[in-house]
Amino acid sequence: GYYGDFGGQFVPELLMPPLLELEEAMRTIVPSEPFKKELNALLADYVGRPSPLYRCPNLSKELGFDLWLKREDLNHTGAHKINNTMGQGLLTKYMGKTALLAETGAGQHGVATATAAAMLGLDCIVYMGAEDVVRQAHNVKRMKLLGAEVVPIESGTKTLKDAINAALRYWIAEQGTTHYCFGTAAGPHPFPLLVREFQAVISLEARAQCLDKMGRLPDYVVACVGGGSNAIGMFHHFVPDETVKLIGVEAGGTGEPGCYHSAPISLGTPGVLHGMRTMLLQTSEGQIEPSHSVSAGLDYPGVGPEHAHYGASGRVRYDIAVDDQALAAFEALCRREGIIPALESCHAVAWVLNHAAEIPKGSQVVVCLSGRGDKDLGIIEAHEAKL
Ligand SMILES: Cc1ncc(COP(=O)(O)O)c(/C=N/[C@H](C(=O)O)[C@@H](O)C(C)C)c1O
Secondary structure, eight states, rough: OTTEEEEEOOGGGHHHHHHHHHHHHHHTTTTTTHHHHHHHIIIIIIOOOOOOOOOOHHHHHHSSEEEEEGGGGTTSSSSSHHHHHHHHHHHHHHHTOOOOEESSSSSHHHHHHHHHHHHHTTTEEEEEHHHHHHTTTHHHHHHHHHHOOEEEEETTSSSSHHHHHHHHHHHHHTTTTTTEOOOOSOOTHHHHHHHHHHHHHHHHHHHHHHHTTTOOSSSEEEOOOSHHOOOOOOOOHGGTTTSEEEEEEOOTTTTOOOOBBHHHOOOOOOOEETTEEEEOOBBBTBBBBOOOOSSSGOOOOOOOOHHHHHHTTTEEEEHHHHHHHHHHHHHHHHHHHHBBOOOOOOOHHHHHHTGGGGGOTTOEEEEEEBBSSSSGHHHHHHHGGGG
């Protein structure tokens, strides 16, 4: 499970049995006709796929090039996370397990896991940093309505990093009945591969939609990068098309010199965290540094290993958008296009607005709108003065 120098399975021996079992299930169940048939029916009739590829008429007119949004915000539960949790949830049933375990930061993955569990008749337990429980209260309410048990994590920085550590410990104890439904394209092998497998439906659809609506491939494909799942899904089927520029946008925090941020590819160094070798925010002694972003979903000091590899190889250009630029993009989509987007997705839109001068007129630009902004209204209120 390596992507260049990155990836691997850096886990305690006790975690190897469920990881090996998962690799076997990936090999035998995921490619099978019954599994594919059942998953595709759920993606169509329950998730609501294919998601639209929508051209923004007003912003396109202003920018002088075509801005298209891949509308993962219109999926059931309001983000791309459901693509992954329906796949892993169905796999859990085929593996004969009875419970789904998840970590969450923005809460979207927690809601998507609770949704899959309710629909598939599985128990659900979600670990969430105590700070995120407050910051994304809307999603905590939804998880509980869907029957999930939400466990606030009080240790460390009380955000996603600590929730993942707690979830991994729980999984070691409960591995016989429980599948750890990892929320992003990170973690020990095979998780980056498994999550990419289920998120790649985004670019499988988008590539065909581009050829149909534009009559050609797009010039730019842009996505925000937290753990990396919506971005790897948005990029995957475009990677072989060398004319398509792939842009991964990390969160730069406030942007003040020396501020906390969540940009490990742009500003981090190689190291091992959560079972994978990747790019990390860490001190010279390898202590993981606190991360920050106005969006909970990008607030993670690591990144999926395939992105670390694409950053080293140069196939993807990784750049940064800071909090205020994301908030400006939030306002632009609300006021100009009638779409209230997730703050995570706003980082990708912000990159396009920030780089409009370098994008040739008439270009075709696709942005993955990974989620809707309902969960963020509390955060937005706190920044009202800036809008
Ligand atoms: C609407 C939305 N857009 C983007 C992201 C960033 O996660 P990736 O797509 O995996 O980089 C997120 C991440 N959300 C996770 C969550 O809901 O728990 C996140 O906090 C962690 C799983 C990484 C998100 O909710």
